Amino acid sequence: MKVQVRSGDSLWHYSRLFMIPLNLLIDSNQTIDPSALQIGQEVQIPGFVALEYRIQKGDTFWKLSESRHLSVDALLLLNQKVNPNQLAVGDPILIPQRVISPLVNGKRQYNFEALTNDIAKLKSTYPFIQINNIGKSVLGKPIQEIRLGKGTKKINMNASFHANEWITSGILMSLLNHFLLSLTNARPIRGLSTMPLYNEIDLSIVPMVNPDGVNLVINGPPAEVREQVVRINQGSTDFTGWKANIRGVDLNNQFPAKWEVEKERKEEKAPAPRDYPGDAPLTEPESIAMANLARTRQFDRMLAFHTQGEEFYWGYEGLEPPESSRIAAEFARVSGYESVQYIDSFAGYKDWFIQDFRRPGFTIELGSGINPLPLSQFDEIFEEVLGIYLAALYM
Structure with a gap:
C-alpha cells in the first residue's frame, strides 16, 4: 500500500x-x-x-x-x-x-506463470523483499530469486530442480508467504518469533530452478520444441515422468562433484526425460545460474527441496562440516523425516555445495509416492517441512 x-x-x-x-x-x-x-x-x-x-x-x-x-x-x-x-x-x-491471509496459492498445478504472478503479488504487498533474476532457462524464462533479511547468516533454499517435482515450488512459496505474514502481523510461528530471525538472516529463495521442465510436465510441450521433446520422450506425449530440463539434461546431475563417475554409470547416454547428466558438468544455463549464485553469495547453508521419500541427505564424501550433524538431528526431530548421511549418488547440487564450500548442504525429499506427487499431500507436506524451514533459519 x-x-x-x-x-x-x-x-x-x-x-x-x-x-x-x-x-x-x-x-x-x-x-x-x-x-x-x-x-x-x-x-x-x-x-x-x-x-x-x-x-x-x-x-x-x-x-x-x-x-x-x-x-x-x-x-x-x-x-x-x-x-x-x-x-x-x-x-x-x-x-x-x-493482509492476514496468504496471497500464495501453492496447492495447485504450480507452473511458471503461477509462480511469476505470486512473486508479483508478494513484492507488491511486502516491498521489503527483493526480486532478482539470476539467469535464464533454455527457453529464456527468468530464473527468479527472492531475497530477504538484514542479517549475515546466508541461507539458500531452492525447489524444482526436477520438472515433475513441481509441488516443491508451491510448498516453498507457501512457506515464504507464511513467514512474511508472521513478520507483518507480529504473529509467531509455532511459538517462534520471526522478527529476530529476519534480523539475523540473509535468505535467498530460488523457487523454480527448472521452469521450462515444470511447464512441460504441467502444460505440455510448447510448439517451438514439441518435435524435439517428443523425440527425447521416445515418441510419447505423456510427460508426467519428465525430470530433466527442456533439452533432456538432468539438472541435479550437472555439478562437478564426481560427475565423471555418475556419467559413466548412468544408463542414459543421450538426452532423456531423466538421469542424463549432460556431455560435461555445468553445460545447462539453469545449473550454471545456480552454481554462479552459490559462488557469488557464499551461502552458509543450502537446502534443496525435492520429492519424494520423507527423508533428507546431508553428507558427501566425509566433507560435510560437524555442524551438519547437529542441524540434521534437528531437522529429523521437527519433521519426522529420516536423516540419511550418505547415499550412493554424485553430481548433485548438494554434493557440489558441500565439496566446494565445506558447509552444510541438504537434499530434502518431501512426501511419499510416485512423482509428481498428488496435491492431496500438500497440506501434510507443508506442516512437515515448516519445522525444517524454521530450523534452517534459527540454528
Missing part, C-alpha cells in the same frame, strides 16, 4: 499508525532517507492494501475507524483530498486493510 507524506509525518509515525515494525518500513523504502521525508513523497506500507469503499448513510471517519480498529489518522492519510466533514453518500474513499 502506498501513501503520500504529509507535513510532520515520519516512518516512526507510520510504524505506530499501522503497527508495522519500523525496520520493515525502512527496508520497504530503501531509496528514501527516513530522516528527511519530503511532503508528497510516496511511501510504501508493507502488509497492507488500500481498498475502495463507498460512503454510506451515517458514515463518518470516526465510525469507520472504530468499526475497523483503525486510527482516524490512517483514513486521513489515505484520503488527503477528501474533506471528512463533507462526506456524501456514494463518495469513494480508500480504507487500509491489513
Whole structure:
C-alpha cells in the first residue's frame, strides 16, 4: 500500500499508525532517507492494501475507524483530498486493510506463470523483499530469486530442480508467504518469533530452478520444441515422468562433484526425460545460474527441496562440516523425516555445495509416492517441512 507524506509525518509515525515494525518500513523504502521525508513523497506500507469503499448513510471517519480498529489518522492519510466533514453518500474513499491471509496459492498445478504472478503479488504487498533474476532457462524464462533479511547468516533454499517435482515450488512459496505474514502481523510461528530471525538472516529463495521442465510436465510441450521433446520422450506425449530440463539434461546431475563417475554409470547416454547428466558438468544455463549464485553469495547453508521419500541427505564424501550433524538431528526431530548421511549418488547440487564450500548442504525429499506427487499431500507436506524451514533459519 502506498501513501503520500504529509507535513510532520515520519516512518516512526507510520510504524505506530499501522503497527508495522519500523525496520520493515525502512527496508520497504530503501531509496528514501527516513530522516528527511519530503511532503508528497510516496511511501510504501508493507502488509497492507488500500481498498475502495463507498460512503454510506451515517458514515463518518470516526465510525469507520472504530468499526475497523483503525486510527482516524490512517483514513486521513489515505484520503488527503477528501474533506471528512463533507462526506456524501456514494463518495469513494480508500480504507487500509491489513493482509492476514496468504496471497500464495501453492496447492495447485504450480507452473511458471503461477509462480511469476505470486512473486508479483508478494513484492507488491511486502516491498521489503527483493526480486532478482539470476539467469535464464533454455527457453529464456527468468530464473527468479527472492531475497530477504538484514542479517549475515546466508541461507539458500531452492525447489524444482526436477520438472515433475513441481509441488516443491508451491510448498516453498507457501512457506515464504507464511513467514512474511508472521513478520507483518507480529504473529509467531509455532511459538517462534520471526522478527529476530529476519534480523539475523540473509535468505535467498530460488523457487523454480527448472521452469521450462515444470511447464512441460504441467502444460505440455510448447510448439517451438514439441518435435524435439517428443523425440527425447521416445515418441510419447505423456510427460508426467519428465525430470530433466527442456533439452533432456538432468539438472541435479550437472555439478562437478564426481560427475565423471555418475556419467559413466548412468544408463542414459543421450538426452532423456531423466538421469542424463549432460556431455560435461555445468553445460545447462539453469545449473550454471545456480552454481554462479552459490559462488557469488557464499551461502552458509543450502537446502534443496525435492520429492519424494520423507527423508533428507546431508553428507558427501566425509566433507560435510560437524555442524551438519547437529542441524540434521534437528531437522529429523521437527519433521519426522529420516536423516540419511550418505547415499550412493554424485553430481548433485548438494554434493557440489558441500565439496566446494565445506558447509552444510541438504537434499530434502518431501512426501511419499510416485512423482509428481498428488496435491492431496500438500497440506501434510507443508506442516512437515515448516519445522525444517524454521530450523534452517534459527540454528
